[in-house]
Amino acid sequence: MAAPVIQARGLVKSFSGVRSLDEVDVEVAEGELCGVVGADGAGKTTLLRCIAGLYRSDSGDVRPGRARRDLVGFCPQGFHMYADLSVDENVEFFGSVYGLDPSTLRRRRDEMLDFTGLAAHRSRLAGELSGGMKQKLTLACSVLHRPPILLLDEPTTGVDPISRRDFWQLIEVLHTSGTTILMATAYFDEVERCQRLVFLHDGRVLASGTLDDLVASGADLETTFRERILEHDRARGRVEVS
Amino acid sequence: MVGMPLVLLLIFGYGIRLSVNNISAELVGQDSTVVRVALAQHDHFDVRLSVATNEAAARHDLRVGKVAIAVLVGPTGLPTGVLVDGSDAFVAQNSLEYLRSFNASAGAGALRVQVLYNPTLRSADFMVPAEVGMIMLWVGTVATAIGVVREREQGTLEQLMMTPIRKLELMVGKILPYSVLTLLIAVVITALGLALFAVPLRGNPFELLLFAVPYLVAALSIGLLVSTVAQNQRQAMQTAAFILLPQVLLSGALFPLSAIPWGIRWVSQLLPLTYFTPITRGVFLKGLGFSELWPQVSVLCAMAVVFTSLAAMFFKTRLD
Numbered sequence: 001m002a003a004p005v006i007q008a009r010g011l012v013k014s015f016s017g018v019r020s021l022d023e024v025d026v027e028v029a030e031g032e033l034c035g036v037v038g039a040d041g042a043g044k045t046t047l048l049r050c051i052a053g054l055y056r057s058d059s060g061d062v063r064p065g066r067a068r069r070d071l072v073g074f075c076p077q078g079f080h081m082y083a084d085l086s087v088d089e090n091v092e093f094f095g096s097v098y099g100l101d102p103s104t105l106r107r108r109r110d111e112m113l114d115f116t117g118l119a120a121h122r123s124r125l126a127g128e129l130s131g132g133m134k135q136k137l138t139l140a141c142s143v144l145h146r147p148p149i150l151l152l153d154e155p156t157t158g159v160d161p162i163s164r165r166d167f168w169q170l171i172e173v174l175h176t177s178g179t180t181i182l183m184a185t186a187y188f189d190e191v192e193r194c195q196r197l198v199f200l201h202d203g204r205v206l207a208s209g210t211l212d213d214l215v216a217s218g219a220d221l222e223t224t225f226r227e228r229i230l231e232h233d234r235a236r237g238r239v240e241v242s
Numbered sequence: 243m244v245g246m247p248l249v250l251l252l253i254f255g256y257g258i259r260l261s262v263n264n265i266s267a268e269l270v271g272q273d274s275t276v277v278r279v280a281l282a283q284h285d286h287f288d289v290r291l292s293v294a295t296n297e298a299a300a301r302h303d304l305r306v307g308k309v310a311i312a313v314l315v316g317p318t319g320l321p322t323g324v325l326v327d328g329s330d331a332f333v334a335q336n337s338l339e340y341l342r343s344f345n346a347s348a349g350a351g352a353l354r355v356q357v358l359y360n361p362t363l364r365s366a367d368f369m370v371p372a373e374v375g376m377i378m379l380w381v382g383t384v385a386t387a388i389g390v391v392r393e394r395e396q397g398t399l400e401q402l403m404m405t406p407i408r409k410l411e412l413m414v415g416k417i418l419p420y421s422v423l424t425l426l427i428a429v430v431i432t433a434l435g436l437a438l439f440a441v442p443l444r445g446n447p448f449e450l451l452l453f454a455v456p457y458l459v460a461a462l463s464i465g466l467l468v469s470t471v472a473q474n475q476r477q478a479m480q481t482a483a484f485i486l487l488p489q490v491l492l493s494g495a496l497f498p499l500s501a502i503p504w505g506i507r508w509v510s511q512l513l514p515l516t517y518f519t520p521i522t523r524g525v526f527l528k529g530l531g532f533s534e535l536w537p538q539v540s541v542l543c544a545m546a547v548v549f550t551s552l553a554a555m556f557f558k559t560r561l562d
Contacts, residue, residue: 074404098406
Protein backbone atom coordinates (compact mmCIF):
# COMPACT_ATOMS: atom_id res chain seq x y z
CA MET A 1 0.00 0.00 0.00
CA ALA A 2 1.28 3.47 -0.90
CA ALA A 3 1.84 5.98 1.90
CA PRO A 4 -1.53 6.79 3.48
CA VAL A 5 -2.80 10.33 3.04
CA ILE A 6 -5.71 9.69 5.37
CA GLN A 7 -4.78 7.99 8.59
CA ALA A 8 -6.37 7.36 11.95
CA ARG A 9 -4.44 5.40 14.55
CA GLY A 10 -5.88 4.36 17.90
CA LEU A 11 -8.58 7.01 17.50
CA VAL A 12 -10.82 7.43 20.54
CA LYS A 13 -13.70 9.86 20.80
CA SER A 14 -16.32 9.90 23.54
CA PHE A 15 -19.46 11.92 24.08
CA SER A 16 -20.80 12.20 27.63
CA GLY A 17 -18.69 9.24 28.69
CA VAL A 18 -19.90 6.99 25.87
CA ARG A 19 -17.25 5.92 23.38
CA SER A 20 -18.31 6.76 19.88
CA LEU A 21 -14.96 5.67 18.46
CA ASP A 22 -12.91 3.04 20.23
CA GLU A 23 -9.31 2.57 19.13
CA VAL A 24 -10.15 3.03 15.46
CA ASP A 25 -7.43 2.45 12.84
CA VAL A 26 -8.08 3.50 9.25
CA GLU A 27 -5.66 4.12 6.42
CA VAL A 28 -6.39 5.34 2.92
CA ALA A 29 -3.61 5.53 0.33
CA GLU A 30 -3.24 8.35 -2.14
CA GLY A 31 -5.76 8.09 -4.94
CA GLU A 32 -7.74 5.37 -3.22
CA LEU A 33 -11.53 5.23 -2.87
CA CYS A 34 -12.36 3.89 0.58
CA GLY A 35 -15.82 3.20 1.94
CA VAL A 36 -16.78 3.05 5.61
CA VAL A 37 -19.94 1.04 6.08
CA GLY A 38 -21.94 0.68 9.22
CA ALA A 39 -25.39 1.03 10.67
CA ASP A 40 -26.74 4.24 12.19
CA GLY A 41 -24.76 5.09 15.32
CA ALA A 42 -21.76 3.00 14.27
CA GLY A 43 -19.50 6.08 14.45
CA LYS A 44 -19.12 6.88 10.74
CA THR A 45 -19.87 10.60 11.03
CA THR A 46 -17.69 10.92 14.14
CA LEU A 47 -14.82 9.23 12.30
CA LEU A 48 -15.09 11.56 9.32
CA ARG A 49 -15.42 14.63 11.52
CA CYS A 50 -12.31 13.61 13.50
CA ILE A 51 -10.36 13.11 10.29
CA ALA A 52 -11.59 16.49 9.03
CA GLY A 53 -10.63 18.10 12.35
CA LEU A 54 -14.17 19.12 13.20
CA TYR A 55 -13.92 17.00 16.34
CA ARG A 56 -10.92 16.90 18.62
CA SER A 57 -10.13 13.25 19.34
CA ASP A 58 -9.68 12.13 22.96
CA SER A 59 -6.60 10.16 21.98
CA GLY A 60 -4.91 8.70 18.93
CA ASP A 61 -3.41 10.24 15.83
CA VAL A 62 -5.30 11.54 12.88
CA ARG A 63 -4.31 12.87 9.50
CA PRO A 64 -4.86 15.28 7.74
CA GLY A 65 -6.77 16.88 10.66
CA ARG A 66 -7.59 20.49 11.17
CA ALA A 67 -4.19 21.93 10.27
CA ARG A 68 -4.55 20.96 6.60
CA ARG A 69 -8.09 22.02 5.80
CA ASP A 70 -6.84 23.31 2.46
CA LEU A 71 -6.21 19.69 1.45
CA VAL A 72 -9.69 18.48 2.31
CA GLY A 73 -13.10 18.80 0.75
CA PHE A 74 -15.90 17.78 3.11
CA CYS A 75 -19.44 16.84 2.17
CA PRO A 76 -21.39 16.59 5.42
CA GLN A 77 -24.48 14.49 5.88
CA GLY A 78 -27.62 16.41 4.89
CA PHE A 79 -27.94 19.76 3.23
CA HIS A 80 -25.64 22.40 4.69
CA MET A 81 -25.68 25.12 2.08
CA TYR A 82 -27.39 28.51 2.37
CA ALA A 83 -31.00 27.76 1.43
CA ASP A 84 -31.84 31.40 0.76
CA LEU A 85 -28.96 31.90 -1.69
CA SER A 86 -29.07 30.78 -5.29
CA VAL A 87 -26.91 27.95 -6.62
CA ASP A 88 -24.55 30.49 -8.16
CA GLU A 89 -24.35 32.55 -4.98
CA ASN A 90 -23.58 29.51 -2.83
CA VAL A 91 -20.75 28.43 -5.13
CA GLU A 92 -19.37 31.97 -5.33
CA PHE A 93 -19.58 32.42 -1.57
CA PHE A 94 -17.71 29.22 -0.74
CA GLY A 95 -15.22 29.89 -3.53
CA SER A 96 -14.42 33.29 -2.04
CA VAL A 97 -14.08 31.78 1.44
CA TYR A 98 -11.58 29.31 -0.05
CA GLY A 99 -9.67 32.35 -1.25
CA LEU A 100 -10.10 31.86 -5.01
CA ASP A 101 -9.44 35.01 -6.98
CA PRO A 102 -12.47 36.34 -8.92
CA SER A 103 -11.45 35.10 -12.38
CA THR A 104 -10.48 31.63 -11.09
CA LEU A 105 -13.67 31.54 -9.09
CA ARG A 106 -15.84 32.33 -12.12
CA ARG A 107 -14.07 29.67 -14.18
CA ARG A 108 -14.31 27.01 -11.45
CA ARG A 109 -17.93 27.89 -10.75
CA ASP A 110 -18.86 27.30 -14.38
CA GLU A 111 -16.79 24.09 -14.50
CA MET A 112 -18.38 22.77 -11.34
CA LEU A 113 -21.91 23.64 -12.37
CA ASP A 114 -21.34 21.90 -15.72
CA PHE A 115 -19.71 18.95 -13.98
CA THR A 116 -22.61 18.49 -11.56
CA GLY A 117 -25.31 19.27 -14.10
CA LEU A 118 -26.51 22.27 -12.12
CA ALA A 119 -25.74 24.86 -14.79
CA ALA A 120 -29.37 24.94 -15.87
CA HIS A 121 -30.44 25.64 -12.29
CA ARG A 122 -27.83 28.20 -11.33
CA SER A 123 -30.30 30.96 -10.49
CA ARG A 124 -32.60 28.74 -8.41
CA LEU A 125 -32.58 29.10 -4.66
CA ALA A 126 -30.60 26.26 -3.10
CA GLY A 127 -33.42 25.52 -0.67
CA GLU A 128 -35.76 24.82 -3.58
CA LEU A 129 -33.56 22.18 -5.23
CA SER A 130 -34.38 18.47 -5.16
CA GLY A 131 -32.51 16.22 -2.71
CA GLY A 132 -30.13 14.98 -5.38
CA MET A 133 -29.40 18.47 -6.66
CA LYS A 134 -28.72 19.67 -3.14
CA GLN A 135 -26.11 16.94 -2.72
CA LYS A 136 -24.53 17.87 -6.03
CA LEU A 137 -24.38 21.50 -4.95
CA THR A 138 -22.70 20.48 -1.69
CA LEU A 139 -20.19 18.42 -3.66
CA ALA A 140 -19.56 21.30 -6.07
CA CYS A 141 -18.87 23.69 -3.18
CA SER A 142 -16.63 21.12 -1.44
CA VAL A 143 -14.33 20.53 -4.41
CA LEU A 144 -14.16 24.11 -5.72
CA HIS A 145 -10.64 24.50 -4.36
CA ARG A 146 -9.64 21.15 -5.94
CA PRO A 147 -8.68 19.34 -2.76
CA PRO A 148 -6.62 16.16 -3.11
CA ILE A 149 -8.72 14.56 -0.34
CA LEU A 150 -12.50 14.30 -0.29
CA LEU A 151 -14.54 13.17 2.70
CA LEU A 152 -18.15 12.22 1.96
CA ASP A 153 -20.56 11.57 4.80
CA GLU A 154 -23.47 9.50 3.51
CA PRO A 155 -23.88 11.75 0.47
CA THR A 156 -26.65 9.70 -1.12
CA THR A 157 -28.83 9.08 1.92
CA GLY A 158 -32.40 10.05 1.13
CA VAL A 159 -31.61 10.62 -2.53
CA ASP A 160 -33.63 8.96 -5.32
CA PRO A 161 -31.98 6.08 -7.28
CA ILE A 162 -31.36 8.11 -10.44
CA SER A 163 -29.74 10.93 -8.49
CA ARG A 164 -27.68 8.34 -6.63
CA ARG A 165 -26.43 6.95 -9.90
CA ASP A 166 -25.62 10.46 -11.16
CA PHE A 167 -23.85 11.28 -7.94
CA TRP A 168 -21.73 8.13 -8.18
CA GLN A 169 -20.69 9.11 -11.68
CA LEU A 170 -19.35 12.34 -10.22
CA ILE A 171 -17.50 10.47 -7.47
CA GLU A 172 -15.93 8.16 -10.04
CA VAL A 173 -14.79 11.10 -12.17
CA LEU A 174 -13.16 12.68 -9.13
CA HIS A 175 -11.57 9.38 -8.16
CA THR A 176 -10.25 8.79 -11.66
CA SER A 177 -8.72 12.26 -11.63
CA GLY A 178 -6.63 11.25 -8.60
CA THR A 179 -8.69 12.47 -5.63
CA THR A 180 -8.35 10.33 -2.52
CA ILE A 181 -11.88 9.68 -1.27
CA LEU A 182 -13.14 8.41 2.06
CA MET A 183 -16.88 7.89 2.04
CA ALA A 184 -19.23 6.84 4.82
CA THR A 185 -22.32 5.00 3.71
CA ALA A 186 -25.03 2.73 4.99
CA TYR A 187 -25.51 1.11 1.57
CA PHE A 188 -23.68 -2.13 0.73
CA ASP A 189 -24.04 -1.67 -3.02
CA GLU A 190 -22.16 1.62 -2.69
CA VAL A 191 -19.35 0.34 -0.54
CA GLU A 192 -18.83 -2.54 -2.98
CA ARG A 193 -17.67 0.05 -5.53
CA CYS A 194 -14.80 1.07 -3.24
CA GLN A 195 -11.26 -0.27 -3.45
CA ARG A 196 -10.94 -0.48 0.30
CA LEU A 197 -13.70 -1.18 2.82
CA VAL A 198 -13.98 -0.56 6.52
CA PHE A 199 -16.64 -2.30 8.63
CA LEU A 200 -17.53 -0.01 11.50
CA HIS A 201 -19.78 -1.16 14.32
CA ASP A 202 -20.23 0.22 17.82
CA GLY A 203 -17.33 2.60 17.26
CA ARG A 204 -14.93 -0.23 16.42
CA VAL A 205 -13.42 -1.38 13.17
CA LEU A 206 -14.55 -4.98 12.79
CA ALA A 207 -12.64 -5.50 9.57
CA SER A 208 -10.94 -3.61 6.78
CA GLY A 209 -9.39 -4.46 3.46
CA THR A 210 -10.34 -4.99 -0.15
CA LEU A 211 -13.61 -6.63 -1.11
CA ASP A 212 -11.70 -9.82 -1.93
CA ASP A 213 -9.90 -9.72 1.43
CA LEU A 214 -13.12 -9.46 3.36
CA VAL A 215 -15.63 -11.56 1.51
CA ALA A 216 -15.14 -15.25 0.97
CA SER A 217 -15.99 -16.51 -2.49
CA GLY A 218 -19.66 -17.20 -2.88
CA ALA A 219 -20.63 -14.99 0.05
CA ASP A 220 -22.02 -11.51 -0.21
CA LEU A 221 -20.83 -8.40 1.59
CA GLU A 222 -23.94 -7.86 3.69
CA THR A 223 -23.93 -11.42 5.03
CA THR A 224 -20.23 -11.18 5.82
CA PHE A 225 -20.77 -7.90 7.66
CA ARG A 226 -23.67 -9.35 9.67
CA GLU A 227 -21.54 -12.33 10.65
CA ARG A 228 -18.77 -10.03 11.83
CA ILE A 229 -21.25 -8.05 13.93
CA LEU A 230 -22.61 -11.27 15.44
CA GLU A 231 -19.09 -12.44 16.32
CA HIS A 232 -18.35 -9.04 17.86
CA ASP A 233 -21.54 -9.05 19.92
CA ARG A 234 -20.96 -12.62 21.06
CA ALA A 235 -17.46 -11.70 22.14
CA ARG A 236 -18.91 -8.88 24.20
CA GLY A 237 -21.56 -11.15 25.68
CA ARG A 238 -24.46 -9.43 24.00
CA VAL A 239 -25.77 -12.48 22.14
CA GLU A 240 -26.52 -15.80 23.74
CA VAL A 241 -24.90 -18.68 21.94
CA SER A 242 -27.48 -21.43 21.45
CA MET B 243 -37.20 28.39 33.15
CA VAL B 244 -36.99 29.25 36.86
CA GLY B 245 -33.81 31.31 36.89
CA MET B 246 -34.99 34.21 34.78
CA PRO B 247 -38.23 35.00 36.64
CA LEU B 248 -36.29 34.73 39.90
CA VAL B 249 -33.62 37.19 38.76
CA LEU B 250 -36.27 39.58 37.47
CA LEU B 251 -38.15 39.33 40.76
CA LEU B 252 -34.98 40.21 42.68
CA ILE B 253 -34.21 43.10 40.34
CA PHE B 254 -37.71 44.53 40.56
CA GLY B 255 -37.89 43.90 44.29
CA TYR B 256 -34.52 45.24 45.35
CA GLY B 257 -33.15 47.13 42.36
CA ILE B 258 -35.93 49.41 41.20
CA ARG B 259 -37.03 52.36 43.29
CA LEU B 260 -39.48 54.96 42.08
CA SER B 261 -38.27 57.58 44.56
CA VAL B 262 -34.87 58.99 43.64
CA ASN B 263 -32.28 59.53 46.33
CA ASN B 264 -28.74 60.89 46.28
CA ILE B 265 -29.50 63.58 43.74
CA SER B 266 -26.17 65.32 43.32
CA ALA B 267 -26.38 69.02 44.06
CA GLU B 268 -24.03 71.97 44.31
CA LEU B 269 -24.21 75.50 45.61
CA VAL B 270 -23.46 78.43 43.36
CA GLY B 271 -21.84 81.71 44.36
CA GLN B 272 -20.99 80.96 47.95
CA ASP B 273 -21.33 78.33 50.59
CA SER B 274 -24.43 78.55 52.76
CA THR B 275 -25.06 76.67 55.97
CA VAL B 276 -28.76 77.48 55.69
CA VAL B 277 -28.98 75.82 52.30
CA ARG B 278 -26.81 72.88 53.34
CA VAL B 279 -28.96 72.23 56.40
CA ALA B 280 -32.16 72.60 54.37
CA LEU B 281 -30.91 70.15 51.74
CA ALA B 282 -29.57 67.76 54.35
CA GLN B 283 -33.05 67.51 55.83
CA HIS B 284 -34.01 65.76 52.63
CA ASP B 285 -32.59 62.28 52.24
CA HIS B 286 -33.03 62.73 48.54
CA PHE B 287 -30.13 65.09 47.99
CA ASP B 288 -26.47 64.22 48.11
CA VAL B 289 -25.13 66.34 50.95
CA ARG B 290 -21.55 66.17 49.68
CA LEU B 291 -21.98 69.58 48.17
CA SER B 292 -19.46 71.45 46.11
CA VAL B 293 -19.55 75.17 45.47
CA ALA B 294 -19.45 76.55 41.93
CA THR B 295 -17.96 80.03 41.65
CA ASN B 296 -20.69 81.40 39.42
CA GLU B 297 -23.75 80.45 37.40
CA ALA B 298 -21.72 79.80 34.25
CA ALA B 299 -19.58 77.26 36.12
CA ALA B 300 -22.72 75.68 37.53
CA ARG B 301 -24.26 75.42 34.07
CA HIS B 302 -21.09 73.70 32.90
CA ASP B 303 -21.28 71.21 35.77
CA LEU B 304 -24.92 70.49 34.89
CA ARG B 305 -24.07 70.10 31.22
CA VAL B 306 -21.35 67.52 31.78
CA GLY B 307 -23.54 65.66 34.29
CA LYS B 308 -21.36 66.39 37.32
CA VAL B 309 -24.44 67.46 39.27
CA ALA B 310 -28.20 67.20 38.77
CA ILE B 311 -29.19 70.46 40.44
CA ALA B 312 -27.42 73.72 41.31
CA VAL B 313 -28.76 76.00 44.02
CA LEU B 314 -27.97 79.67 43.46
CA VAL B 315 -27.11 81.35 46.77
CA GLY B 316 -27.70 85.08 47.22
CA PRO B 317 -25.51 87.52 49.16
CA THR B 318 -27.62 86.92 52.28
CA GLY B 319 -26.83 83.21 52.17
CA LEU B 320 -30.39 82.36 51.23
CA PRO B 321 -31.24 80.48 48.02
CA THR B 322 -32.37 82.66 45.15
CA GLY B 323 -32.84 80.11 42.41
CA VAL B 324 -32.25 76.56 41.27
CA LEU B 325 -30.96 75.17 38.00
CA VAL B 326 -32.12 71.64 37.23
CA ASP B 327 -30.70 69.22 34.64
CA GLY B 328 -33.80 68.15 32.72
CA SER B 329 -32.02 65.59 30.51
CA ASP B 330 -33.02 62.89 32.99
CA ALA B 331 -36.69 63.77 33.34
CA PHE B 332 -37.16 61.26 36.15
CA VAL B 333 -34.51 62.86 38.36
CA ALA B 334 -35.59 66.36 37.40
CA GLN B 335 -39.23 65.68 38.24
CA ASN B 336 -38.26 64.24 41.63
CA SER B 337 -35.94 67.18 42.26
CA LEU B 338 -38.68 69.71 41.54
CA GLU B 339 -41.02 67.90 43.88
CA TYR B 340 -38.45 67.83 46.71
CA LEU B 341 -37.57 71.47 46.12
CA ARG B 342 -41.10 72.58 46.96
CA SER B 343 -40.62 71.60 50.61
CA PHE B 344 -36.98 72.76 50.47
CA ASN B 345 -38.24 76.30 49.80
CA ALA B 346 -39.99 76.44 53.10
CA SER B 347 -37.22 74.85 55.17
CA ALA B 348 -34.57 77.14 53.66
CA GLY B 349 -36.64 80.18 54.55
CA ALA B 350 -36.65 81.32 50.97
CA GLY B 351 -39.37 83.08 49.07
CA ALA B 352 -40.33 82.10 45.57
CA LEU B 353 -37.27 80.52 43.95
CA ARG B 354 -36.41 81.01 40.30
CA VAL B 355 -36.35 77.43 39.05
CA GLN B 356 -34.96 76.81 35.60
CA VAL B 357 -35.01 73.38 34.02
CA LEU B 358 -32.28 73.06 31.42
CA TYR B 359 -32.12 70.88 28.27
CA ASN B 360 -35.70 69.64 28.58
CA PRO B 361 -37.61 72.57 30.10
CA THR B 362 -41.05 70.99 29.84
CA LEU B 363 -39.73 67.59 30.94
CA ARG B 364 -41.17 65.90 27.89
CA SER B 365 -41.07 62.12 28.15
CA ALA B 366 -40.13 61.81 24.48
CA ASP B 367 -37.00 63.92 24.95
CA PHE B 368 -36.03 61.67 27.84
CA MET B 369 -36.99 58.34 26.28
CA VAL B 370 -36.08 58.56 22.58
CA PRO B 371 -32.31 59.01 23.08
CA ALA B 372 -32.29 56.12 25.55
CA GLU B 373 -34.38 54.00 23.18
CA VAL B 374 -31.71 54.33 20.50
CA GLY B 375 -29.29 52.56 22.82
CA MET B 376 -31.84 50.00 24.00
CA ILE B 377 -32.92 49.09 20.47
CA MET B 378 -29.33 48.81 19.28
CA LEU B 379 -28.59 46.50 22.17
CA TRP B 380 -31.62 44.28 21.55
CA VAL B 381 -31.24 44.08 17.80
CA GLY B 382 -27.47 43.67 17.85
CA THR B 383 -27.32 41.06 20.58
CA VAL B 384 -30.37 39.02 19.62
CA ALA B 385 -29.72 39.11 15.87
CA THR B 386 -26.11 37.99 16.31
CA ALA B 387 -26.93 35.25 18.79
CA ILE B 388 -29.82 33.85 16.75
CA GLY B 389 -27.97 34.27 13.46
CA VAL B 390 -24.98 32.24 14.61
CA VAL B 391 -27.06 29.57 16.35
CA ARG B 392 -29.27 29.23 13.25
CA GLU B 393 -26.18 28.69 11.13
CA ARG B 394 -25.03 26.02 13.54
CA GLU B 395 -28.47 24.35 13.46
CA GLN B 396 -28.61 24.45 9.65
CA GLY B 397 -25.08 23.10 9.36
CA THR B 398 -23.72 26.00 7.31
CA LEU B 399 -21.35 26.79 10.13
CA GLU B 400 -19.99 23.23 9.88
CA GLN B 401 -19.38 23.77 6.20
CA LEU B 402 -17.65 27.08 6.94
CA MET B 403 -15.49 25.44 9.60
CA MET B 404 -14.13 23.14 6.90
CA THR B 405 -12.85 26.06 4.86
CA PRO B 406 -9.46 27.65 5.64
CA ILE B 407 -11.26 30.62 7.19
CA ARG B 408 -9.68 31.80 10.46
CA LYS B 409 -11.59 32.22 13.69
CA LEU B 410 -11.27 36.01 13.66
CA GLU B 411 -12.43 36.19 10.05
CA LEU B 412 -15.41 34.01 10.86
CA MET B 413 -16.32 36.17 13.87
CA VAL B 414 -15.95 39.41 11.92
CA GLY B 415 -17.97 37.86 9.10
CA LYS B 416 -20.79 37.06 11.51
CA ILE B 417 -20.65 40.44 13.28
CA LEU B 418 -20.22 42.79 10.34
CA PRO B 419 -23.63 42.39 8.65
CA TYR B 420 -25.41 42.78 11.98
CA SER B 421 -23.31 45.88 12.77
CA VAL B 422 -24.45 47.52 9.56
CA LEU B 423 -28.04 46.43 10.14
CA THR B 424 -28.05 47.70 13.74
CA LEU B 425 -26.46 51.01 12.80
CA LEU B 426 -29.06 51.45 10.06
CA ILE B 427 -31.83 50.76 12.55
CA ALA B 428 -30.27 53.27 14.96
CA VAL B 429 -30.25 55.89 12.19
CA VAL B 430 -33.89 55.15 11.35
CA ILE B 431 -34.93 55.31 15.02
CA THR B 432 -33.10 58.62 15.41
CA ALA B 433 -34.71 60.04 12.28
CA LEU B 434 -38.15 58.91 13.41
CA GLY B 435 -37.52 60.32 16.88
CA LEU B 436 -36.68 63.68 15.34
CA ALA B 437 -39.53 63.63 12.85
CA LEU B 438 -42.36 62.17 14.91
CA PHE B 439 -41.52 63.38 18.41
CA ALA B 440 -39.57 66.54 17.60
CA VAL B 441 -36.77 65.45 19.90
CA PRO B 442 -33.88 67.91 19.59
CA LEU B 443 -30.53 66.68 18.31
CA ARG B 444 -28.19 69.41 19.52
CA GLY B 445 -24.91 67.53 19.11
CA ASN B 446 -23.11 66.18 16.07
CA PRO B 447 -24.95 63.11 14.69
CA PHE B 448 -21.77 61.79 13.05
CA GLU B 449 -19.98 61.97 16.36
CA LEU B 450 -22.85 60.02 17.91
CA LEU B 451 -22.47 57.40 15.19
CA LEU B 452 -18.78 57.17 16.00
CA PHE B 453 -19.49 56.79 19.73
CA ALA B 454 -21.94 54.01 18.84
CA VAL B 455 -19.21 51.85 17.29
CA PRO B 456 -17.55 50.55 20.50
CA TYR B 457 -21.01 50.15 22.05
CA LEU B 458 -22.14 48.14 19.06
CA VAL B 459 -19.04 45.94 19.10
CA ALA B 460 -19.67 45.24 22.79
CA ALA B 461 -23.35 44.43 22.13
CA LEU B 462 -22.59 42.14 19.19
CA SER B 463 -19.84 40.37 21.12
CA ILE B 464 -22.38 39.69 23.86
CA GLY B 465 -24.53 38.17 21.11
CA LEU B 466 -21.64 35.98 20.01
CA LEU B 467 -21.06 34.93 23.62
CA VAL B 468 -24.75 34.00 23.91
CA SER B 469 -24.40 31.89 20.76
CA THR B 470 -21.56 29.92 22.36
CA VAL B 471 -23.80 28.70 25.19
CA ALA B 472 -27.14 28.34 23.38
CA GLN B 473 -27.87 25.00 21.72
CA ASN B 474 -30.78 26.23 19.62
CA GLN B 475 -32.54 29.43 18.58
CA ARG B 476 -35.12 29.23 21.38
CA GLN B 477 -32.34 28.98 23.95
CA ALA B 478 -30.48 31.82 22.28
CA MET B 479 -33.57 34.02 22.52
CA GLN B 480 -34.12 33.13 26.18
CA THR B 481 -30.48 33.64 27.11
CA ALA B 482 -30.36 36.97 25.30
CA ALA B 483 -33.52 38.13 27.06
CA PHE B 484 -32.06 36.97 30.36
CA ILE B 485 -29.03 39.19 29.79
CA LEU B 486 -30.77 42.13 28.15
CA LEU B 487 -33.77 42.73 30.39
CA PRO B 488 -31.76 43.41 33.56
CA GLN B 489 -29.46 45.56 31.44
CA VAL B 490 -32.35 47.76 30.34
CA LEU B 491 -33.69 48.01 33.87
CA LEU B 492 -30.41 48.69 35.65
CA SER B 493 -28.59 50.89 33.15
CA GLY B 494 -30.30 54.18 33.90
CA ALA B 495 -32.12 54.13 30.56
CA LEU B 496 -35.54 53.74 32.20
CA PHE B 497 -34.94 54.31 35.89
CA PRO B 498 -32.20 56.68 37.01
CA LEU B 499 -29.05 55.13 38.44
CA SER B 500 -29.54 57.20 41.58
CA ALA B 501 -32.77 55.27 42.19
CA ILE B 502 -30.90 51.97 42.26
CA PRO B 503 -29.63 50.86 45.67
CA TRP B 504 -25.85 50.70 46.09
CA GLY B 505 -25.98 46.94 46.67
CA ILE B 506 -27.14 46.40 43.10
CA ARG B 507 -25.67 49.45 41.42
CA TRP B 508 -22.31 47.73 40.91
CA VAL B 509 -24.08 45.51 38.37
CA SER B 510 -24.98 48.65 36.44
CA GLN B 511 -21.31 49.54 36.16
CA LEU B 512 -20.71 46.35 34.15
CA LEU B 513 -23.36 47.09 31.53
CA PRO B 514 -22.56 48.83 28.21
CA LEU B 515 -25.95 50.57 28.14
CA THR B 516 -25.08 52.35 31.41
CA TYR B 517 -22.38 54.24 29.52
CA PHE B 518 -24.18 54.66 26.22
CA THR B 519 -27.33 56.23 27.69
CA PRO B 520 -25.49 59.36 28.98
CA ILE B 521 -23.86 59.56 25.55
CA THR B 522 -27.15 59.56 23.62
CA ARG B 523 -28.87 61.90 26.07
CA GLY B 524 -25.79 64.10 26.14
CA VAL B 525 -25.55 64.39 22.36
CA PHE B 526 -29.30 64.74 21.79
CA LEU B 527 -30.26 67.11 24.58
CA LYS B 528 -27.05 68.86 25.64
CA GLY B 529 -25.05 68.93 22.43
CA LEU B 530 -22.10 67.20 24.10
CA GLY B 531 -19.11 65.93 22.16
CA PHE B 532 -16.00 63.86 22.76
CA SER B 533 -14.42 66.43 25.09
CA GLU B 534 -17.24 65.88 27.59
CA LEU B 535 -18.12 62.25 26.87
CA TRP B 536 -14.65 60.72 26.62
CA PRO B 537 -14.95 58.91 29.98
CA GLN B 538 -18.04 56.97 28.79
CA VAL B 539 -16.56 56.41 25.33
CA SER B 540 -13.34 55.10 26.89
CA VAL B 541 -15.22 52.65 29.09
CA LEU B 542 -17.20 51.43 26.07
CA CYS B 543 -13.95 50.93 24.11
CA ALA B 544 -12.56 48.88 26.99
CA MET B 545 -15.79 46.88 27.19
CA ALA B 546 -15.67 46.24 23.43
CA VAL B 547 -12.15 44.82 23.82
CA VAL B 548 -13.10 42.68 26.83
CA PHE B 549 -16.33 41.28 25.34
CA THR B 550 -14.70 40.62 21.96
CA SER B 551 -11.81 38.83 23.66
CA LEU B 552 -14.25 36.71 25.68
CA ALA B 553 -16.24 35.91 22.54
CA ALA B 554 -13.03 34.93 20.73
CA MET B 555 -12.07 32.74 23.68
CA PHE B 556 -15.36 30.85 23.72
CA PHE B 557 -16.32 30.93 20.04
CA LYS B 558 -15.55 27.47 18.66
CA THR B 559 -14.40 26.56 15.21
CA ARG B 560 -14.92 22.91 15.97
CA LEU B 561 -18.16 21.04 16.56
CA ASP B 562 -17.31 19.59 19.98
